[in-house]
Amino acid sequence: MLQPDTSPWQAAAACAGLDPTVVFSRRGKEAAPALRACAVCPVSRECEATVAPAESWFDGVCAGRLWRNGRPVKPRKRRGRPSEAAEATEFAATLDEAGARLPLASVAGGGRD
Helix, strand or coil, X not given: CCCCCCCHHXXXXXXXXXXXXXXXXXXXXXXXXXXXXXXXXXXXXXXXXXXXXXXXXXXXXXXXEEEECCEECCCCCECCECCHHHHHHHHHHXXXXXXXXXXXXXXXXXXXX
């Protein structure tokens, strides 16, 4: 089976090494690794522009959000604990403030959940 050619931005995506079932999951817990990858992804804008989740009725993770039927899913809040999406966003903000960047391999498949 032939794989479509990937564009340069897709090759640089932090989720490039993740299992597609994680990226296209409709459930927050299963999609957590993709959400964490998005939090540090250098090409999230290109991803969102290309996927156009609202127009394509997308299901999965795109540009740091979980989408179901083209609508962003609001993170569920657990008592006494921030949501996974909130944790990923906070982690990304910390990295941006420090000016640090993780190698893509460490985000996109280097660790296991």
